[in-house]
Amino acid sequence: GAVVSQHPSRVICKSGTSVKIECRSLDFQATTMFWYRQFPKQSLMLMATSNEGSKATYEQGVEKDKFLINHASLTLSTLTVTSAHPEDSSFYICSARGQGMTYGYTFGSGTRLTVV
Amino acid sequence: RKEVEQDPGPFNVPEGATVAFNCTYSNSASQSFFWYRQDCRKEPKLLMSVYSSGNEDGRFTAQLNRASQYISLLIRDSKLSDSATYLCGYGNNRLAFGKGNQVVVIP
Numbered sequence: 001g002a003v004v005s006q007h008p009s010r011v012i013c014k015s016g017t018s019v020k021i022e023c024r025s026l027d028f029q030a031t032t033m034f035w036y037r038q039f040p041k042q043s044l045m046l047m048a049t050s051n052e053g054s055k056a057t058y059e060q061g062v063e064k065d066k067f068l069i070n071h072a073s074l075t076l077s078t079l080t081v082t083s084a085h086p087e088d089s090s091f092y093i094c095s096a097r098g099q100g101m102t103y104g105y106t107f108g109s110g111t112r113l114t115v116v
Numbered sequence: 117r118k119e120v121e122q123d124p125g126p127f128n129v130p131e132g133a134t135v136a137f138n139c140t141y142s143n144s145a146s147q148s149f150f151w152y153r154q155d156c157r158k159e160p161k162l163l164m165s166v167y168s169s170g171n172e173d174g175r176f177t178a179q180l181n182r183a184s185q186y187i188s189l190l191i192r193d194s195k196l197s198d199s200a201t202y203l204c205g206y207g208n209n210r211l212a213f214g215k216g217n218q219v220v221v222i223p
Contacts, residue, residue, distance in 0.1 A: 034211060043215040044160065044203065057210075093159050095211065104150045105211050107159040 003027050004096050006108025013084055013115055021079045021111045023094030029074035030096035034105065035067075038091040050077040084115040119143065122204060122214035129194045129221050136190040137217045139204030149187050150205040151178055154216065160203055163189075194221045 003026040013019050023033055033050040048069050049057040056069035068080040077096075081088055093110040122139045129135040141149075149166035164171060166178040166187050177190040187204055201216040 032209070036213075044213040046210060046212055049210050091157070097211075104148075104152075104162040104165055105205075107161070110159045112157075 002098070002106045004030075004094065004106045004108040006094055006111060008111055009109060010112045011114070013113070015085055015115055016083055018080055018082045019084055019113060021081075021092055021094075021113075023077045023079070023096065023108050025075045025096045025098065025106075028096075028098035030077070030098055031074065033071060033077040033094055033096045035069060035077075035079050036093045036095070038093065044093065047079075081113065084113070086115045089113055089115045119212045120204060120206060120214035122217050124215045124218055126218040126220050129191075129198075129219060131194055131196060131221055131223050133194050134190065134192045135194060135219060136188060137202070138186045138188045139206075139214050139217075140184075140186040141204075141206050142185070143206070144182070144185060145208070146206045147208050148206065148211075149178075149180055150211075151176075151187070151189050152203040152205055152213070154201045154203055156201075160205075160213075163202070189217075191219070194219075196221050196223060 005024045007022050035047045036044045038044050047062045050069045050071040052071045052074050058064045071077040095105040095107045097105045120141050151163040152160035153163045154160040164173050166180045170179045175192045179188045199221045201218045203213045203216040205211050205213045
């Protein structure tokens with residue numbers, strides 16, 4: 001149980017375009033999902049906490065107008081990188097935790113974004 | 117002070133040896149602690165949750181020291197397949213991570 005699916009796994013886009021990344025909990029309802037970014041050889045940096053039916057909570061220094069998060073259902077959260085720049089190239093990973101789950105957070109397989 | 121601090125290493129460990137490392141955290145109110153394993157260019161996978169009484173899973177032992185605000189991970193009888201980065205995660209309603217401890221097990 002506790003499977004999180006993330007798509008796409010890899011995307012290349014042009015500067016100035018927007019990219020949407022999906023994170024789905026397949027066998028549980030995820031009341032909360034988290035979005036992380038990881039640059040090469042760096043730690044996972046929490047970008048925002050996504051709560052179903054309410055606005056996301058962004059970490060300090062993360063532009064909410066650039067990284068749009070939508071958590072419209074208990075099984076789906078999306079992250080849209082708007083007006084992408086080469087410096088947005090990174091590994092984006094989501095994680096989810098269902099209500100009552102005590103055994104940690106499950107991660108999606110990540111999305112490697114390259115902006116050219 | 118950073119939320120979570122880990123010595124990134126690398127920790128070069130001879131096969132069969134024991135390695136241990138700590139992770140310090142700043143928020144004393146945190147209730148949930150975890151160790152994750154991350155292989156290169158892959159997502160983190162939960163290794164074990166960390167409980168106040170300490171817990172063991174095979175060759176892996178995790179401890180929580182609330183007084184000194186750190187958690188530890190000990191790996192016994194290291195295998196080549198243990199080579200990875202070990203991330204400590206903590207938080208209540210949000211999960212923050214340290215930089216990770218890179219372990220390289222050497223034949």
